[in-house]
Amino acid sequence: MNPIRNRILLQLKDLSEDGDNSISTLGLDALAEYLEEKKIDITSKLPPFLEIDLNISDNKNQILRDLTSYERTEQVLNVSQMFSDETTTNYGLINQLVVKFKHEATEEDLKRLKEQFHIVDIITVLGQVNTYILTLDKVSELDALDLSNILFETGRYIYAQPNFFTAIQTTAFTPNDPYYNSSWHLPKIEAPEAWCWASGDTINIGIVDIAVQIDHIDLSTLPGYDPTGMPIGTDRHGTVCAGAAAAIGNNGILVTGAAYKSKIIPIRIGYNPSSDPNNTTFYSIDSWKYGAMAYAVYNAPVHVLSCSFGLGNPSALVQSGFQLAYSNGGRSGKGIxxxxxxxxxxxSSINFPASSPYTMAVGATGDNDNRSVFSNYGAGIGIVAPGDGIFTTAYSDTFTISSGTSLATPIVAGVAAMILQCQPNYSPYHVYQILGTTTDKVGGVIYGNYGTTYPFGTWNNEMxxxxxxxxxxxxxxLPFEISGSEIVCSNGTFEMQNLPSGSQITWDVTQQLNIVGANTSNPVNVQFASVGWATVTATINNSCGxxxxxxxxxxxxxxxxPWDMNVNGPYNLAIFSKGLFTFPTTYPGDYYTEYIFLVNGQETGIDFQIDFFSFGEVEIMFYDIGTFAVSVRIQTPCGNVFSQPFYVTVN
Structure with a gap:
């Protein structure tokens, strides 16, 4: 963490508790001047956090003097230097830290903490064992970072970290021509064809962001999470993302989302500190971010989560939130x-939470199917989706054209909602697997195999x-599979289970079978034509086409x-000696019942003895001289078949 010179964070008390949001009446005139310069509207709600950039003030020395006095006032809870890290995310300290005990904390442990370190409040963290948020009294001489270090060095904690404030950069908000009338990205990903079978009905998408306009005319929303206490105001980024995921389709209004029948659950983790709707920075703290994941798990029917932002280097608490949602959320604990x-x-590196092992990282492409120049890439990227010039919803019941990985991400989340509509019991891993194994290999790049590192097929570090x-x-x-005969000896039957109402089916078979009767019936009857392996194909269609x-x-x-399946063994043996004979146990179909080794077509005889050594291998002792034929009889449900003989000479 590197200190940012001339940038200070103020944590303010919620003045609305006292029925007064006017900061000028508190004697904080220099701060009021700053708020006016930053276009912060304090008439509706004073923000809980203020990032003071002293370089832009005409009264720098006065503000520096006032900051010292502010910390002694009841209205200012904490003053902190701002810091940055290698991800360029800005951090600050507030009057809280998060600790996780190695062992269960007793009431005496918590009482001792309060008394020794001026802790005024201890709150348990939902969904995390032995984890607490500690609030420091203003009289404490330690800040949250100092106390975190002291506690961690005792060896009694898995971690002790400040409840960091972060100034987060959203991944895009680039409004363009609001009357652009071509959603090129939907036919590009073949969404209209997919909508014939699924459109996200019954699946809820959580938009983790600064805010969503909950009464937008082209969004269907459910109650959400908002720990900030701030009005939505100009916090518009979430509305743009929500429309890309699930703007209502076929209603004659504005735009269409990827999963146009899904509902949106707004999950707010911060707020826009200015009145500029194009501001790309929003303010948050770690406990809000964790709380968003816990809310999705414990308090709301969230089935898919979309996160269009970068959080810098995550704290242990934030990491555990994503793990909690992935492992325990959604659909009776199947995971989100x-x-x-x-x-x-x-x-050439991706942000967190895209880099988390619990998420699928989404990059952006243009209408030419190449990676968008702005789109981060590299190790950990999972999939790309359209992100240039996306037609979507905007604040105040309007629409806009927006670009960025912010748009690509909710589009993928929308398709995930459609997958869960078809397969509600899928785990997150199964959803990622479906998405990864059904992509189009575009972008003019080479895709390679990387084994278990990227298990869903060929992969490229840009795409x-x-x-x-x-x-x-x-x-x-789609949850429709063919069932029927495991083997066809003479006749068989096949059926498409759970055929959708109003659908039509057409059957086709390869040359080993013949269809008996109509090829449009369900089930369909077949009969033997020739030995081998047959492929049975069912084509299902509906009025959508x-x-x-x-x-x-x-x-x-x-x-x-097959001729390449032969008995192997010694060609010559001495009388009264044993030879080891083997046969590959890979008969096509693996539907045999047993392999039987034979000598001159017999299982037993006076001139030999067969001892089973192991599956597919035998030891045979010969008691007479001559030439013997060793073969294998394979017993199948349709009758017995025989291998070619192997001849051994006994002297």
């Missing part, structure tokens, strides 16, 4: 898929697994043993 923007810094394809994802996620296929491979008849 979390999507996070890589950032718009033209950088992740590739560009989002909603239709392919929904095709893979976007079909999908399901395939099933089945063995047909007792197929002959």
């Amino acid at each position: 898929p979390i999507f996070a923007a890589t950032g718009n810094d033209y950088a 992740g697994y590739g560009r989002l394809n909603a239709y392919k994802a929904i095709q893979k996620a 976007s079909p999908f296929e399901r395939k099933l491979s089945v063995p047909v008849g007792p197929a002959p043993v």
Whole structure:
């Protein structure tokens, strides 16, 4: 943490408790001058945090003198130097810290903390064992960082960290022509085809941001989380993101979101400190960020989370919040898929929470399917999606064109909502897997295999697994599978389970089978044509006109043993000696019941003895001289088949 010269953080008491928001009546004239310069509207609500940039003040010396006196007033709870880190995120201290005991804390432990370190309040952290938020009294000579270090060095805590204030950069808010009337990104990801089967109905998307206009005419919202106590005012970034995810479709109003039947749950983690709607910085503290995740887990029916911001280096508390949501949230504890923007810094590294192991990191592309120049990339990127010139909702019941990974992220979150509509029991990992394995490999880059590091197929450090394809994802996620005969010896039946009402089905089979009767019936009857493996294909269509296929491979008849499957063993043996003979246990279909080794076509005889050594291997002793044929009989449900003989000479 590097101190930022001439930048100070003030933490203020909630003056509305006293029924007065007027700061001038408190004798803080220099501060009132600063607020006027920053265009902060204090007539409705005084912000709990103020970042003072002394370089922009015409009365710098006066403010410096006043800051010292402010800390002694009842209205100013804390004054802190501002800091930065290598992520360029700005930090400050408030009058709180977060501790996690290694062992369960007793009432005596907590009482001792209060008395020894001037702690005025201790609050348990929901969803975290042995974890507490401690509030310092103003009389304490220690700040939150000093006390965190002291407590951690006792060895009794897993961590002790300040409840950091952060000035967070949103990943985009770049309004363009508000009358642009072409949502190019929706056909690009084949959303209209996907909507034939899913549109996010019954799935709620949590927009983690500064605020969402909850009564917007083109958004359907549910009650949300707001720890700030501040009015929405000019906090508009969340509204832009919400529209990209789930602006109401087919209602004749404004725009269409990716999952246009999903509902939005606003989850606020900060506020815009100025009256400038294009301001890209918002203020937050760690406990608000954690509280957002805990709210999604314990207090609201959140099924998908979208995070369009970077949080710098996360504290342990913030990290644990994302883990909590991923592991314990949504749909009876199955977990919440979390999507996070890589950032718009033209950088070869991605922001947190995109870099978290619990999120899928989302980069941005343009209409040419290349990575947007501003879009961060590198290790950990999961997927890319349209993020240039996205037609979406805006504050005050309007719409706008906006660009950034902020827009790409909720678009992916919307498709995730559509996947969960099809498969409500999917874990976050399964949702990530569907998205990663159904992308379009675009961008003019080379995708490679990286094993378990990137398990969902080929990957590239600029494009992740590739560009989002909603239709392919929904095709893979649709809960319709073929059931029927495990093997067809003479006749069989296949059926598409849970065929959607109003859908039509067409069956097709490869040359090993023939369809008996109509190929549009469900179930369909088939009969044997030739031995081998058959592929049964069902094509399902509806009035929307976007079909999908399901395939099933089945063995047909007792197929002959391939020529490359042979008995192996010694060609020559001495009489009364044993030879080891092996046979590969990979008969096509693996639907055998047993492998039986034979000598001259017999299981037993007076001139040999078969001892089973292990599966697919035997030891055979010969009691007579001559040439013997060793073979294998494979017993299948359709009858027995035989391997080619292997000849051994006994002398």
